[in-house]
Amino acid sequence: MENKVSVGLLGLGVVGSGVVQIINEHQEKLKHQLGVTVEVKRILVRNLEKAREVDVDPSLLTVNPDDVLNDSEIDVVIEVMGGIDTAKDYILQAFAAKKHVISANKDLVALHGPELHAEAEKNKCDFFYEASVAGGIPILRGITDGLSSDRIERVMGIVNGTTNYILTKMAEEGATYEAALKQAQELGFAEADPTADVEGLDAARKMAILARLAFSAPVDLDDVKVSGISNITAEDIQNGNELGYTMKLIGYADFKNGELETHVLPTFLSNEHPLAAVKNEYNAVYVHGKAVGETMFYGPGAGSLPTATAIVSDLVAVVKNIRLGVTGEQVVNSYYKKALKDESERFSQYYLRVNVEDETGVFSKLSNLFHEHEISLKRIIQRPNDEKKTAEIIVISHQTSEENFTNLLEKIQKLDVLKEISSYYRVEGDGNE
Amino acid sequence: MENKVSVGLLGLGVVGSGVVQIINEHQEKLKHQLGVTVEVKRILVRNLEKAREVDVDPSLLTVNPDDVLNDSEIDVVIEVMGGIDTAKDYILQAFAAKKHVISANKDLVALHGPELHAEAEKNKCDFFYEASVAGGIPILRGITDGLSSDRIERVMGIVNGTTNYILTKMAEEGATYEAALKQAQELGFAEADPTADVEGLDAARKMAILARLAFSAPVDLDDVKVSGISNITAEDIQNGNELGYTMKLIGYADFKNGELETHVLPTFLSNEHPLAAVKNEYNAVYVHGKAVGETMFYGPGAGSLPTATAIVSDLVAVVKNIRLGVTGEQVVNSYYKKALKDESERFSQYYLRVNVEDETGVFSKLSNLFHEHEISLKRIIQRPNDEKKTAEIIVISHQTSEENFTNLLEKIQKLDVLKEISSYYRVEGDGNE
Numbered sequence: 001m002e003n004k005v006s007v008g009l010l011g012l013g014v015v016g017s018g019v020v021q022i023i024n025e026h027q028e029k030l031k032h033q034l035g036v037t038v039e040v041k042r043i044l045v046r047n048l049e050k051a052r053e054v055d056v057d058p059s060l061l062t063v064n065p066d067d068v069l070n071d072s073e074i075d076v077v078i079e080v081m082g083g084i085d086t087a088k089d090y091i092l093q094a095f096a097a098k099k100h101v102i103s104a105n106k107d108l109v110a111l112h113g114p115e116l117h118a119e120a121e122k123n124k125c126d127f128f129y130e131a132s133v134a135g136g137i138p139i140l141r142g143i144t145d146g147l148s149s150d151r152i153e154r155v156m157g158i159v160n161g162t163t164n165y166i167l168t169k170m171a172e173e174g175a176t177y178e179a180a181l182k183q184a185q186e187l188g189f190a191e192a193d194p195t196a197d198v199e200g201l202d203a204a205r206k207m208a209i210l211a212r213l214a215f216s217a218p219v220d221l222d223d224v225k226v227s228g229i230s231n232i233t234a235e236d237i238q239n240g241n242e243l244g245y246t247m248k249l250i251g252y253a254d255f256k257n258g259e260l261e262t263h264v265l266p267t268f269l270s271n272e273h274p275l276a277a278v279k280n281e282y283n284a285v286y287v288h289g290k291a292v293g294e295t296m297f298y299g300p301g302a303g304s305l306p307t308a309t310a311i312v313s314d315l316v317a318v319v320k321n322i323r324l325g326v327t328g329e330q331v332v333n334s335y336y337k338k339a340l341k342d343e344s345e346r347f348s349q350y351y352l353r354v355n356v357e358d359e360t361g362v363f364s365k366l367s368n369l370f371h372e373h374e375i376s377l378k379r380i381i382q383r384p385n386d387e388k389k390t391a392e393i394i395v396i397s398h399q400t401s402e403e404n405f406t407n408l409l410e411k412i413q414k415l416d417v418l419k420e421i422s423s424y425y426r427v428e429g430d431g432n433e
Numbered sequence: 434m435e436n437k438v439s440v441g442l443l444g445l446g447v448v449g450s451g452v453v454q455i456i457n458e459h460q461e462k463l464k465h466q467l468g469v470t471v472e473v474k475r476i477l478v479r480n481l482e483k484a485r486e487v488d489v490d491p492s493l494l495t496v497n498p499d500d501v502l503n504d505s506e507i508d509v510v511i512e513v514m515g516g517i518d519t520a521k522d523y524i525l526q527a528f529a530a531k532k533h534v535i536s537a538n539k540d541l542v543a544l545h546g547p548e549l550h551a552e553a554e555k556n557k558c559d560f561f562y563e564a565s566v567a568g569g570i571p572i573l574r575g576i577t578d579g580l581s582s583d584r585i586e587r588v589m590g591i592v593n594g595t596t597n598y599i600l601t602k603m604a605e606e607g608a609t610y611e612a613a614l615k616q617a618q619e620l621g622f623a624e625a626d627p628t629a630d631v632e633g634l635d636a637a638r639k640m641a642i643l644a645r646l647a648f649s650a651p652v653d654l655d656d657v658k659v660s661g662i663s664n665i666t667a668e669d670i671q672n673g674n675e676l677g678y679t680m681k682l683i684g685y686a687d688f689k690n691g692e693l694e695t696h697v698l699p700t701f702l703s704n705e706h707p708l709a710a711v712k713n714e715y716n717a718v719y720v721h722g723k724a725v726g727e728t729m730f731y732g733p734g735a736g737s738l739p740t741a742t743a744i745v746s747d748l749v750a751v752v753k754n755i756r757l758g759v760t761g762e763q764v765v766n767s768y769y770k771k772a773l774k775d776e777s778e779r780f781s782q783y784y785l786r787v788n789v790e791d792e793t794g795v796f797s798k799l800s801n802l803f804h805e806h807e808i809s810l811k812r813i814i815q816r817p818n819d820e821k822k823t824a825e826i827i828v829i830s831h832q833t834s835e836e837n838f839t840n841l842l843e844k845i846q847k848l849d850v851l852k853e854i855s856s857y858y859r860v861e862g863d864g865n866e
Contacts, residue, residue: 141574145749149463150742151462274711274731277707277710282707284729289742291742292732292733293733295570297730299725309725324758
């Protein structure tokens with residue numbers, strides 16, 4: 001062990017620039033904590049001429065990946081280039097060269113995490129990716145270390161800042177989805193092509209990573225059922241608000257007795273639930289441990305310096321492991337077997353909004369169907385539209401299985417008085433359920 | 434290194450029973466994580482005959498501290514007996530016998546933490562106390578590890594569950610302080626003698642520990658200015674509510690450029706602040722890091738299993754360090770020097786409620802005084818009491834120094850129209866301040 005750890009970066013975009021800035025600004029503190037100096041030795045970029053957001057010696061930059069991956073003096077590779085195939089290839093090369101790897105790449109880890117871990121372990125290398133989930137929130141370390149003596153049973157999170165910003169604006173300003181998205185794009189909280197965020201794919205990737213670590217189970221991205229927020233109306237948000245619920249894009253993962261349920265779905269959260277108060281672009285992850293009960297971790301889900309802070313925290317952990325000679329020993333193997341819950345075992349409350357003909361007895365027809373399916377109702381709003389001679393009925397149900405609720409919807413669909421099933425959503429966070 | 438780590442407990446009350454239960458239930462998981470078995474070998478109790486909340490082999494119990502402290506096979510001592518002098522004496526004996534120590538004792542750590550750390554370091558022993566602050570929330574590890582690459586500038590927390598429960602009941606049910614305290618006592622959230630909680634001393638101890646670790650600075654318990662909640666009226670809470678603020682007992686610590694400000698004070702928090710949504714007996718700690726920005730850790734502040742979970746997390750960390758041969762190396766030394774901010778440098782917004790004679794020009798007399806002190810007003814409520822011919826004036830100010838506000842209060846005290854200065858509190862969490 002020398003008195004210096006050398007780092008190579010793959011990428012120098014927004015996050016990479018933050019990493020260089022933090023390493024430079026914290027030289028003294030890092031040396032104090034680690035007993036060694038940390039040096040950025042080489043940085044792979046696409047374009048040597050491009051202006052950078054951070055002061056960096058131009059001689060560190062290279063367009064040749066071998067200058068990072070085959071430099072025997074580089075101990076740790078930080079991958080902040082994004083993308084899947086090339087990033088994976090570089091990381092595998094780094095492991096083969098006995099370099100430790102830190103990545104912020106949720107797409108890659110969600111898809112190929114287990115394979116990359118196996119390679120890391122084979123080469124006695126560390127592989128950390130705190131920055132891949134919920135940016136600046138130290139949630140992965142919180143799950144793997146802080147709660148190491150507990151059995152985590154459920155994780156619920158707001159893990160996508162773009163959608164949370166959009167839903168906050170819709171709730172607070174009565175904005176439509178389209179208007180709120182446009183505002184988010186203007187402020188840089190949403191991409192020009194927002195698909196991965198608004199359709200829930202980004203959140204699903206993070207949930208796959210979170211669930212894998214929380215449950216020590218082999219969770220695949222395909223296990224995460226996904227629906228996005230692009231069909232949510234200002235009307236539904238307003239209805240929820242009247243009833244004491246806030247619409248959030250909730251990532252959910254539940255694991256008991258080897259049975260897994262995980263999804264990313266627009267969900268009405270009771271205003272009493274701590275996640276309901278998480279606004280704008282912020283993220284939060286709510287963890288239910290068997291012994292500890294409810295805990296929540298809140299913070300910025302993205303941004304150059306928050307994300308870079310998470311990466312440098314990983315770097316500190318790697319350097320400590322290097323000094324102790326225990327790299328490649330973190331436990332990430334899937335310890336438990338996994339079966340997916342089927343829809344008869346997936347329970348939830350539901351919000352349902354239907355449009356019906358406004359005639360005598362229409363509500364009892366509807367409520368009879370709920371009764372037949374043994375679903376009891378918690379809250380009801382009925383609103384006539386005199387002009388159209390229709391009525392809108394909105395209910396919040398008590399808990400029922402997804403199977404049961406789907407069967408109910410089929411029956412409602414056949415009701416003679418039905419004009420339209422306008423919308424339905426899961427409901428979470430009612431304390432007494 | 435043998436394939437077994439032996440633990441001795443000092444105390445078998447509520448928390449100690451939880452520790453034994455968790456170690457017993459998690460044998461398999463602990464062995465998987467640590468590669469060794471963990472065994473509770475001896476437990477110091479006061480009374481051998483007393484019924485226990487956990488199944489425990491009676492032969493483990495002893496009333497002789499030497500059976501724990503001088504048993505050369507015991508590697509780790511867990512102190513859950515409470516109190517100051519005896520606990521300190523036992524812990525020092527444990528260090529002298531090269532045993533690692535885990536403590537849940539905030540009173541002891543707040544008062545004697547630096548001395549105990551020095552002894553631990555001298556004997557190459559670990560000394561951890563995650564459970565001493567905010568029970569089940571892994572906040573100390575979050576601060577020292579997760580944010581290790583950042584500079585923490587401010588910590589704000591709800592770190593006492595009793596007072597948070599009382600203030601929640603006062604806010605939600607309009608209860609008086611006395612009625613809410615009684616309810617808390619009946620539910621076991623408040624002690625028969627609630628002084629240490631309601632007067633803020635318990636919170637102050639936790640803030641001293643948090644500030645020490647967050648800032649790497651030598652923070653003493655005496656540095657924490659304290660005021661409790663026993664004088665708060667339902668009226669003030671209602672006024673705050675009208676203005677968009679929630680009353681919380683806030684522990685605050687701020688450290689920039691070597692200057693420290695720390696206190697525990699009843700504070701009106703803007704409802705937009707994440708801490709305002711923390712209800713009932715829950716705790717939360719809000720951390721502002723220079724790079725990461727705002728993060729918050731939320732969870733149960735007390736309880737047998739949550740607290741025991743934190744202790745066993747410490748145990749996992751100690752066992753890992755034993756296996757790595759790096760015990761006694763955690764960095765807890767005070768790295769920065771500390772000066773206390775004087776009152777001209779302590780800035781805050783304020784809530785002020787005064788009772789005045791209801792005559793023409795009374796508000797302008799008051800507002801002139803604010804103007805003279807260059808304190809601008811953000812919100813004002815004026816309420817006449819026709820019967821008494823008085824008026825109540827409530828204001829929320831913009832930021833000013835404590836010195837300036839104190840001078841203002843002296844001037845107000847001399848106003849001819851003043852009947853009474855009813856109350857004043859700090860105000861935090863307005864985003865635009």
